[in-house]
Amino acid sequence: MTRRFGSLAIIGLGLIGSSIARAVRAKLPDVRVVGHDADASVRDTARAIELCDVVADDAVAAVAEADLVILAVPVGRMEEAARAIAPGLAPDAIVSDVGSSKAGIAEALARALPGRTVIPAHPVAGTENSGPAAGFATLFEGRWCILTPASDAPATEVEALAAFWKALGARVETMDAAHHDMVLAVTSHLPHLIAYTIVGTASELEEVTESEVIKYSAGGFRDFTRIAASDPVMWRDVFLANKDAVLATLQRFNEDLTALQQAIRRGDGARLEDWFTRTRAIRRSIIEQGQDDAAPDFGRKH
Amino acid sequence: MTRRFGSLAIIGLGLIGSSIARAVRAKLPDVRVVGHDADASVRDTARAIELCDVVADDAVAAVAEADLVILAVPVGRMEEAARAIAPGLAPDAIVSDVGSSKAGIAEALARALPGRTVIPAHPVAGTENSGPAAGFATLFEGRWCILTPASDAPATEVEALAAFWKALGARVETMDAAHHDMVLAVTSHLPHLIAYTIVGTASELEEVTESEVIKYSAGGFRDFTRIAASDPVMWRDVFLANKDAVLATLQRFNEDLTALQQAIRRGDGARLEDWFTRTRAIRRSIIEQGQDDAAPDFGRKH
Numbered sequence: 320m321t322r323r324f325g326s327l328a329i330i331g332l333g334l335i336g337s338s339i340a341r342a343v344r345a346k347l348p349d350v351r352v353v354g355h356d357a358d359a360s361v362r363d364t365a366r367a368i369e370l371c372d373v374v375a376d377d378a379v380a381a382v383a384e385a386d387l388v389i390l391a392v393p394v395g396r397m398e399e400a401a402r403a404i405a406p407g408l409a410p411d412a413i414v415s416d417v418g419s420s421k422a423g424i425a426e427a428l429a430r431a432l433p434g435r436t437v438i439p440a441h442p443v444a445g446t447e448n449s450g451p452a453a454g455f456a457t458l459f460e461g462r463w464c465i466l467t468p469a470s471d472a473p474a475t476e477v478e479a480l481a482a483f484w485k486a487l488g489a490r491v492e493t494m495d496a497a498h499h500d501m502v503l504a505v506t507s508h509l510p511h512l513i514a515y516t517i518v519g520t521a522s523e524l525e526e527v528t529e530s531e532v533i534k535y536s537a538g539g540f541r542d543f544t545r546i547a548a549s550d551p552v553m554w555r556d557v558f559l560a561n562k563d564a565v566l567a568t569l570q571r572f573n574e575d576l577t578a579l580q581q582a583i584r585r586g587d588g589a590r591l592e593d594w595f596t597r598t599r600a601i602r603r604s605i606i607e608q609g610q611d612d613a614a615p616d617f618g619r620k621h
Numbered sequence: 622m623t624r625r626f627g628s629l630a631i632i633g634l635g636l637i638g639s640s641i642a643r644a645v646r647a648k649l650p651d652v653r654v655v656g657h658d659a660d661a662s663v664r665d666t667a668r669a670i671e672l673c674d675v676v677a678d679d680a681v682a683a684v685a686e687a688d689l690v691i692l693a694v695p696v697g698r699m700e701e702a703a704r705a706i707a708p709g710l711a712p713d714a715i716v717s718d719v720g721s722s723k724a725g726i727a728e729a730l731a732r733a734l735p736g737r738t739v740i741p742a743h744p745v746a747g748t749e750n751s752g753p754a755a756g757f758a759t760l761f762e763g764r765w766c767i768l769t770p771a772s773d774a775p776a777t778e779v780e781a782l783a784a785f786w787k788a789l790g791a792r793v794e795t796m797d798a799a800h801h802d803m804v805l806a807v808t809s810h811l812p813h814l815i816a817y818t819i820v821g822t823a824s825e826l827e828e829v830t831e832s833e834v835i836k837y838s839a840g841g842f843r844d845f846t847r848i849a850a851s852d853p854v855m856w857r858d859v860f861l862a863n864k865d866a867v868l869a870t871l872q873r874f875n876e877d878l879t880a881l882q883q884a885i886r887r888g889d890g891a892r893l894e895d896w897f898t899r900t901r902a903i904r905r906s907i908i909e910q911g912q913d914d915a916a917p918d919f920g921r922k923h
Contacts, residue, residue, distance in 0.1 A: 506829075517815055539810075543815075572818060583814075617847060619913070619914050
């Protein structure tokens with residue numbers, strides 16, 4: 320029988336941490352939820368909105384009763400957060416996380432928590448908003464949560480963590496941490512880097528004012544501003560932690576961009592049309608597989 | 622008193638042309654609408670869905686009664702479409718268009734329609750769908766329509782065209798064609814080029830399968846697939862027609878991307894965080910100015 324968790328500690332109460340708290344309350348009402356955040360103002364907000372059963376001021380106290388601890392802090396703070404909870408961890412507690420890069424985190428958690436059961440995880444879900452008030456219970460519904468257990472991780476514990484995420488509405492996949500980092504470099508990190516770049520570029524041109532860019536953004540630009548509004552610290556850490564895979568995919572992107580640039584310069588319409596026709600099919604597949612809304616324009620109101 | 626149009630001819634019944642037909646029916650029910658498309662199957666669809674008062678098989682016949690003719694064909698077909706209607710145009714008819722680049726179209730229409738009143742226009746609105754069934758009456762609501770009249774265009778006729786677009790719900794701005802092309806290169810053409818590129822890149826990596834890219838696309842990638850699903854012929858023509866401005870803005874983008882790439886390689890977190898903090902403000906301005914939805918994640922259902 321799959322192990323069920325009775326008491327959860329969430330360390331870090333931003334968008335993801337607070338969404339986990341809300342989802343657990345909605346889907347697993349018997350699970351006790353203790354939250355902690357290093358930032359006192361975040362703890363105050365969490366208390367004011369009654370996010371958890373208890374919001375602890377102290378990381379050690381937060382995890383004392385927990386059989387599952389989820390670290391939901393920026394990637395660059397994972398090791399520090401793990402060290403902070405170490406003295407309070409129960410012997411059979413499982414420690415997991417929600418970080419967007421996995422190989423580096425696995426190493427950091429192994430260093431900080433020797434001999435502990437650590438099973439890294441990454442729910443591929445989010446919005447451009449951040450902070451404890453931005454979370455919501457259905458964030459993980461139909462989204463994938465990727466577990467990257469080490470090869471010697473106990474299968475029953477991996478199964479228990481998978482069951483937990485499924486209970487929150489997620490679909491669960493397991494893969495190697497290095498492969499995760501390559502997949503996410505393509506599907507998430509590179510898109511964020513490109514969006515951050517173009518929004519910065521557009522806001523600093525001499526020929527076109529920032530107010531014009533904003534005014535006429537419905538021609539396509541506004542789509543990029545959504546992910547370029549994501550949390551700066553979280554994304555700084557992701558790029559630093561997943562440097563190699565991000566730079567490798569960026570190189571491939573640059574090659575393709577150079578090829579299209581050349582096609583435009585040379586007036587090679589056939590090459591452009593061929594490329595643009597192929598990319599259209601990808602959108603259809605994403606909609607068919609339930610990973611985006613079929614409504615035109617993301618279902619924006621018109 | 623501003624001239625009001627009594628009879629409109631729309632040449633090209635795709636997303637934009639068919640949306641104009643629907644908006645006119647909803648907002649200006651006294652205006653007679655005659656449609657034409659060079660493609661017989663598009664004409665059949667337009668008749669089946671009763672898009673216009675009349676769908677004409679012939680371009681000359683379509684414009685015979687019109688005091689306003691709007692060319693809504695891909696940019697590369699504007700000149701041909703203008704030549705096709707020339708023999709049928711009434712002496713006082715105004716000819717306009719909806720193309721996404723303006724300087725080249727102004728020249729093409731002047732060549733094809735010497736001595737005629739031509740006032741180019743660009744409604745900055747659309748979705749990733751195309752064809753006569755994809756249009757809807759509220760597409761232009763709250764969006765900007767940019768008019769780029771030549772310096773010697775009759776002011777009363779420019780005013781009449783502006784009033785027409787306002788009646789469809791659009792906000793109207795007038796600017797020089799060359800400046801339009803630079804503004805749209807930034808706010809629309811470059812974003813489309815980048816989106817087309819990254820979607821192509823992601824679908825052709827060896828290390829990550831296309832099915833993985835689709836599966837985990839909610840991490841950011843799926844946002845790009847929407848505009849990379851836009852009409853391939855329309856966009857081929859836009860890049861060829863607005864080549865100089867697109868290549869100029871692309872160069873600026875490449876410089877910025879190289880700088881961020883270098884920051885990642887060197888582990889310069891401060892530079893990344895600073896950049897990502899600045900881009901966040903742009904999103905807020907776009908929402909404040911009514912150019913996008915304030916709902917997180919574009920208001921997608923969760």
